[in-house]
Amino acid sequence: KQGGSDGDHIAFYSQDMNQGMQERMRIETGLRNALGNGELMLHYQPKYSIPDGKIIGAEALVRWRHPERGLVPPSEFIPLAEATGLVVQVGEWVLETACAQAQAWKHAGLPPIRLAVNVSAREFTAALPGRVSETLKRYGLEPSWLELEITESTLMNNIDRVIGIMDRITAMGVTLSLDDFGTGYSSLSYLKRFPIDTLKIDRSFTIGIPADVNDCAIANTIISIAQQLKHKVIAEGVETAEQLSFLKNSGCDEVQGYLFSRPLEAEAFERALRENWLPETSSRAA
Ligand code: C2E
Ligand code: MG
Ligand code: MG
Ligand code: MG
Numbered sequence: 325k326q327g328g329s330d331g332d333h334i335a336f337y338s339q340d341m342n343q344g345m346q347e348r349m350r351i352e353t354g355l356r357n358a359l360g361n362g363e364l365m366l367h368y369q370p371k372y373s374i375p376d377g378k379i380i381g382a383e384a385l386v387r388w389r390h391p392e393r394g395l396v397p398p399s400e401f402i403p404l405a406e407a408t409g410l411v412v413q414v415g416e417w418v419l420e421t422a423c424a425q426a427q428a429w430k431h432a433g434l435p436p437i438r439l440a441v442n443v444s445a446r447e448f449t450a451a452l453p454g455r456v457s458e459t460l461k462r463y464g465l466e467p468s469w470l471e472l473e474i475t476e477s478t479l480m481n482n483i484d485r486v487i488g489i490m491d492r493i494t495a496m497g498v499t500l501s502l503d504d505f506g507t508g509y510s511s512l513s514y515l516k517r518f519p520i521d522t523l524k525i526d527r528s529f530t531i532g533i534p535a536d537v538n539d540c541a542i543a544n545t546i547i548s549i550a551q552q553l554k555h556k557v558i559a560e561g562v563e564t565a566e567q568l569s570f571l572k573n574s575g576c577d578e579v580q581g582y583l584f585s586r587p588l589e590a591e592a593f594e595r596a597l598r599e600n601w602l603p604e605t606s607s608r609a610a
Pocket of ligand 3: 503524526527560
């Protein structure tokens with residue numbers, strides 16, 4: 325086809341748009357089915373304390389085991405699920421599955437860890453605290469087993485309402501961390517009002533350490549803010565020993581990244597946790 329006239333351009337354009345919409349609808353229908361068919365799964369990426377190198381927690385990360393496309397990463401369906409509202413059902417499945425897994429690990433006698441679940445802005449409603457508390461009770465879990473990772477986009481909504489929900493969550497002993505910190509729009513004046521436990525330094529800053537002076541300065545500033553506000557601070561996306569030693573010297577509390585471990589299937593995470601807790605194991609972050 326040659327295009328040429330304006331009419332043709334319009335025709336091409338709407339054809340593209342149709343394809344985009346069809347693709348979206350295909351993913352949406354697929355995801356809806358995936359929820360019922362058991363095609364979603366969680367991987368668990370360990371979080372390590374500095375300097376003793378012990379696994380102190382894990383982040384649950386959702387994947388879609390697609391019958392034709394293989395393992396689909398969340399970046400390819402979470403944004404769409406957020407746009408359509410389907411993320412609420414995905415989030416319910418994730419919380420349920422993470423708690424069932426935590427219960428299994430608890431019964432298997434594994435050392436207590438904190439399991440973090442990512443929560444989208446759209447899930448952060450007045451219904452969330454009740455659902456979290458009910459789910460924890462049903463699985464017989466202490467609230468200290470659970471952490472919710474929220475992003476700055478959550479804080480863009482009615483701030484008093486959001487703080488009210490946060491307070492109800494933290495009052496039961498579940499902790500909150502602020503994910504991808506520094507990439508959104510949260511203002512420092514709000515930050516002091518949030519009952520959060522941990523700030524997460526976004527991977528986009530970790531990646532430039534130590535060569536990029538700006539990334540180093542930003543990482544140091546986030547660590548310093550966290551310390552002043554009495555929050556813990558964790559760096560995500562740690563891939564090199566240089567990044568680790570910089571973060572360690574800067575007073576970062578925890579790290580997560582490929583240097584230590586990729587996100588793992590449940591059984592592999594369980595093995596990593598057992599090995600890490602053996603007394604004779606030399607600790608990598610130490
Ligand atoms: P996030 O919460 O910031 O998660 C960190 C992402 O960085 C994960 O990607 C993780 O696999 C990846 N990562 C960790 N360490 C490294 C590293 O050293 N190098 C590199 N290159 N990457 C690293 P993933 O699993 O693809 O998840 C992407 C995003 O999708 C997450 O970002 C989160 O925003 C969202 N997501 C994942 N699972 C869920 C979920 O259950 N619910 C919701 N609402 N969002 C989720
Ligand atoms: Mg996260
Ligand atoms: Mg993150
Ligand atoms: Mg990130």
